[in-house]
Amino acid sequence: MLFFRLRNLNKIKVISILLSSSFLILNLLSCSRQTEKSTKEVYIKESSGKYSLYRNGQPYIIKGAAGYSHFNTLKNIGGNTIRIWDTVGLSTILDSARLNKLAVIVGLPIANSDYMALYNDSTKVTKQHNAFKAIVNRFKGHPAVLMWCIGNELDFPYKPSYNNFYQAFNKLTDMIRKEDPNHPITTTVLNFNKKYISNIKFRCNIDIISFNIFNRINYLRDDIKSATLLWRGPYMIAEWGIDGPWDGTLQTAWGAYVENTSNKKAEFYLNRYKKYMPLEDPRFLGCFIFYWGNKQEGTHTWFSIFDENGASSEAVDVMRHIWTGKRQGSTFPQIKYMLLNKKGAMDNIILSSHANANAEVLLLEQSKIKAIKWEVFKEDWYKENLHNIKKLKPLQNLIKSDGALKVDFIAPKEEGPYRLFATIYDYNGHFATCNTPFYVVADK
Missing domain, CATH: 3.20.20.80 (Glycosidases)
Structure with missing residues (x-):
């Protein structure tokens, strides 16, 4: 009888150990799944x-x-x-x-x-x-x-x-x-x-x-x-x-x-x-x-x-x-400002249609400049949709000389608001840009 009780007690211990082990394994699997989920979400x-x-x-x-x-x-x-x-x-x-x-x-x-x-x-x-x-x-x-x-x-x-x-x-x-x-x-x-x-x-x-x-x-x-x-x-x-x-x-x-x-x-x-x-x-x-x-x-x-x-x-x-916290070793073109007919943007520059004009960009340093691109665009702000995302095309045959910090150009024929852009590139794949708005008054 004592042997039977001990034997049953051992069985109970074995069952208890197995159940405990099963719960432990389930918990570990559950934790594993939770960890796996947490790393994915x-x-x-x-x-x-x-x-x-x-x-x-x-x-x-x-x-x-x-x-x-x-x-x-x-x-x-x-x-x-x-x-x-x-x-x-x-x-x-x-x-x-x-x-x-x-x-x-x-x-x-x-x-x-x-x-x-x-x-x-x-x-x-x-x-x-x-x-x-x-x-x-x-x-x-x-x-x-x-x-x-x-x-x-x-x-x-x-x-x-x-x-x-x-x-x-x-x-x-x-x-x-x-x-x-x-x-x-x-x-x-x-x-x-x-x-x-x-x-x-x-x-x-x-x-x-x-x-x-x-x-x-x-x-x-x-x-x-x-x-x-x-x-x-x-x-x-x-x-x-x-x-x-x-x-x-x-x-x-x-x-x-x-x-x-x-x-x-x-x-x-x-x-x-x-x-x-x-x-x-x-x-x-x-x-x-x-x-x-x-x-x-x-x-x-x-x-x-x-x-x-x-x-x-x-x-x-x-x-x-x-x-x-770091800066790139190479610098970027540094523009001070642009002048159009020796005037700045807030001088309200008005040109006659077909008039000759000139502009220049002043830089802090000029030694590393690779190229300069000058372009004239019609303004886009006055349209009903200021947020127009369609890229405009520059007007053709207005720039007389390109590639230098100074440029001569001809004012557009049609009356209205325009803008002159200059884009300066260096040898490191960098650019700097500036522009000046102007208004054209048509000849009567």
């Missing part, structure tokens, strides 16, 4: 009011640029993230980002809330929803995806008449959370708008609010502080940079915006980042410089950090310094 962690973004199981501090190109340059100067606005060519963009060890915030370009012709039509809403669902399911497993951004500079109004917009928006976020729980969701608003933030908080379900903010960034710290009773969540700056033409920029008598030299813009980027970027805020997850590429907006040089052939402006070196 992107998520936000909050601790005592501090928000941190995690990717591949490690804290991820966004060092970003808004644009579709120059990924290798971004990687080489310390950047790690690209933000795009739509899904055109998304497969190629994600593959290129992966090769360059960059992450991508993918924009899902939904219609703004004021497009009621869409949001009041259930068929159109369903079509938009299904199109983005297909995109999410196709690319959710791509290792370069960091998060999804629903829309760009959307309005989030309060009125009940916009309920259909909110229903469509929330249906999209619900879909993304179901189909792809491994990536956060954001949306962007223009500047810091308390009403929009309130409506996003109480009527939407996203993880991060993102701001596109330029000259208003000077007030961002105060704006954030003033809204803490309403909202204490994480945020990003999805676009920041120099002031746009619409941001109180100096204008001529006929309304042409005066554009800074590319060197002045580089200085502006650096000062704005150091003085106004809320790097100390525990809720701040990162920012994206605008525009990482070449685009027409106001002019073809206003926001362009690169030229159309891939040469880089001094703003690239500024971002290298911001992200790595």
Whole structure:
């Protein structure tokens, strides 16, 4: 009997050991699965009011640029993230980002809330929803995806008449959370708008609010502080940079915006980042410089950090310094200013049609200049759509002499506003640019 009891006791011990071992193995497998999942997903962690973004199981501090190109340059100067606005060519963009060890915030370009012709039509809403669902399911497993951004500079109004917009928006976020729980969701608003933030908080379900903010960034710290009773969540700056033409920029008598030299813009980027970027805020997850590429907006040089052939402006070196603390060994062409008929942009330069004119660019140093390109363009600002993205073509047969710091040219025949551009290249693949607006009065 004693033997039987001991034998049964041993059996019980064996069973207990086996059960304990099984639970241990299950726990280890569970932990392994959780670890594997955590290294694959992107998520936000909050601790005592501090928000941190995690990717591949490690804290991820966004060092970003808004644009579709120059990924290798971004990687080489310390950047790690690209933000795009739509899904055109998304497969190629994600593959290129992966090769360059960059992450991508993918924009899902939904219609703004004021497009009621869409949001009041259930068929159109369903079509938009299904199109983005297909995109999410196709690319959710791509290792370069960091998060999804629903829309760009959307309005989030309060009125009940916009309920259909909110229903469509929330249906999209619900879909993304179901189909792809491994990536956060954001949306962007223009500047810091308390009403929009309130409506996003109480009527939407996203993880991060993102701001596109330029000259208003000077007030961002105060704006954030003033809204803490309403909202204490994480945020990003999805676009920041120099002031746009619409941001109180100096204008001529006929309304042409005066554009800074590319060197002045580089200085502006650096000062704005150091003085106004809320790097100390525990809720701040990162920012994206605008525009990482070449685009027409106001002019073809206003926001362009690169030229159309891939040469880089001094703003690239500024971002290298911001992200790595280092500067490039070679310098960039340094423009002091441009004169047109010995006058500056704010002198309201008026030329007669077909009149002979001259211009010059003054540099801080001239020894490393490779080439200078002079061009005359019609103005684009006076059109109904200031944000036209179609690149203009320079006017032909007006430049008499090219390739030097001084140029002679002929004023256009047609009356109206124009702009003279000079682009200076060095031997290191760098450029600097400047321009001066002028107005042509037709001969009577």
